[in-house]
Amino acid sequence: MPGNLQSFLKQLSDDIEKQTLIKITLGNRRIKSSDLKNVFIKPVLIKNIPKLSFVYRYPTKDITSNFPAKESIFLIEKLLQDEFYNADIFTTENDFHFAFQKNNTAKIVSKGPSLKSTANALQHDKEKIRIIQATNAGYLKELGITTAEGIVKKEKQDKYKQINSYVEIIDGIIKDLQFNESLQVVDMGSGKGYLTFALYDYLVNKLHRDAAVTGIELREELVTKCNNIARAAGYNQLVFKSGTIENAVLSNTDILIALHACDTATDEAIFSGIKVNAKIIICAPCCHKQIRKQMAPENELKSITKHGILLERQAEITTDAIRALLLEAHGYKTRVFEFIATEHTPKNVLIVGVKQDKPLHPTQFFLEKVAGLKLLFGIQSHYLETLIDRL
Ligand SMILES: C[S@@+](CC[C@H](N)C(=O)[O-])C[C@H]1O[C@@H](n2cnc3c(N)ncnc32)[C@H](O)[C@@H]1O
Known part of the structure; x- marks a missing residue:
């Protein structure tokens, strides 16, 4: 049977409304190199409010976030446009398999329900193991x-x-x-x-x-x-x-962690990790003030940075992007991701660098990217770069 994204979303809205939805699985990556392998979605009750729980499956971890129905449908639409070709909906009435093409038309196969009831599906937010x-x-x-x-x-x-x-x-x-x-x-x-x-x-x-x-x-x-x-x-x-982090004398260190160390203390911690050649560096940055004061782009980005709140968010993103690049420049394969739903803490970004025997690109490749970002945003110096330059 032919179909498209809109018929899929309509089917989904109906099943949510009728409370017949048991679960949804999104898979078959559009970008084969993407770290996001699948998303599993099911209805849950959080503090007695019906929501959809999204489990984002990555190679080394699952990240769970819960969203109200309307927002969920929007997110699923985005995920199917950007990340996945296939969606399986399991309801109490039918199973639907949607296989999307590049233009978002879909082949739909439906069959009788393979899961019998929602009794186990609507899980309460009780303590999990x-x-x-x-x-x-x-x-x-x-x-x-x-x-x-x-x-x-x-x-x-x-x-x-x-x-x-x-x-x-x-x-x-x-x-x-x-x-x-x-x-x-x-x-x-x-x-x-x-x-x-x-x-x-x-x-x-x-x-x-x-x-x-x-x-x-x-x-x-x-x-x-x-x-x-x-x-x-x-x-x-x-x-x-x-x-202090800056004066700490470290010897052999396998894992260096800095969670919510304020502003440039995160840079000091990353710097210590790089200096001692730590195998893993993990930090959850907070309060990104250092480059914010300098950010004065002389280009279209002005339209963003002229708004205080957007400048603040842009400063956070740029600070952490440069940290990630500098880690990469020193041989750390680095990922930046949310580690817990924002409803539990707003400070939820984690930077994780794992030292590689053979880095993907030479140091200069990443340093040029740092220079590019600095130029774009009119940044004179990033504190971590300053520390590394002193080495
Ligand atoms: C927001 S708390 C986070 C504590 C803990 N890591 C966590 O995530 O639960 C930040 C801690 O870092 C400490 N801190 C901030 N700057 C520091 C520095 N330069 N040297 C040592 N400790 C520092 C503060 O005193 C505070 O206890």
Whole structure:
């Protein structure tokens, strides 16, 4: 049967409205080199509000985001225009297979339902099995995430999801890499230590790795508190040190992490990682002020940067794009992606660099791209570049 994108979207809207939708699978990439392999979509209830849950499948991780129906249909339309040729809709009444062509006409095959009911499909946002189990982790209680009974406190649900998401991502990255027997991890700007503890717990107690994790933190009271909790938990190779990221002296480091270290502290952390040749550098940047003050393009981009909020967002994007390019220039295969739905935290961009034996392009290739971006936006200096130039 012939069809097109609009008939697909109409079918989908009807199934959502009638509550007959069980799930949708998008697949068969339009761009074969794209990291996004599939998207799986199903109806869910989030705090009693019906939404569609999107699971974006990448080679090393899944990212889940939930959207209201109307927004979901718009997103699915975009995904089918840009990313995928095929869509399978499973409903209680029928299965539909849409195979789109380049012009978005589609061949449709429909058959009787292979899944019988929505009873299991509409999942409530109940606790799912997480990589860091709340009940087994005494440190989560000491850090104020769980109650004495090991139940995650209502107001700490987002933090708990964040912790799990970070550990899942790190797990996905490290599982395919070779490390020395003893894994050395540094968490710069470790703050209250949520992730530092969770990562140590996961590496040592779940993966049974010989791992040493060091948190570096400016605020001495947090360092003392975290060291006390680590000693009480018997986490002998988890140590917190007071000091600045810029002055930290690192030796062998396999994984360098900096999550939400403010503004240029992220650059200092990336720089330290590059200097010690860390195998993996992971950072979640926050407050991008450094290049914002300089951005004064003398071209069409002025139409963007003349608006304060757009300048702010453009500065964030450009700052992180240059960080990614500089990591690439130093032999790190780098990805920038959202690690958790924005409803859990707005600071949700992660930059992950993995050191390569053979980089894809020579250093100069990436440095020219940095120079191009700087010229375009009228930027004199990016702090990470300044640090690297001092090497
Ligand atoms: C927003 S908190 C994030 C804490 C933790 N990484 C997390 O994501 O939960 C940032 C932390 O970095 C610390 N920090 C900021 N700049 C720093 C620097 N230059 N040296 C060391 N610590 C720094 C702050 O004191 C704060 O505790």
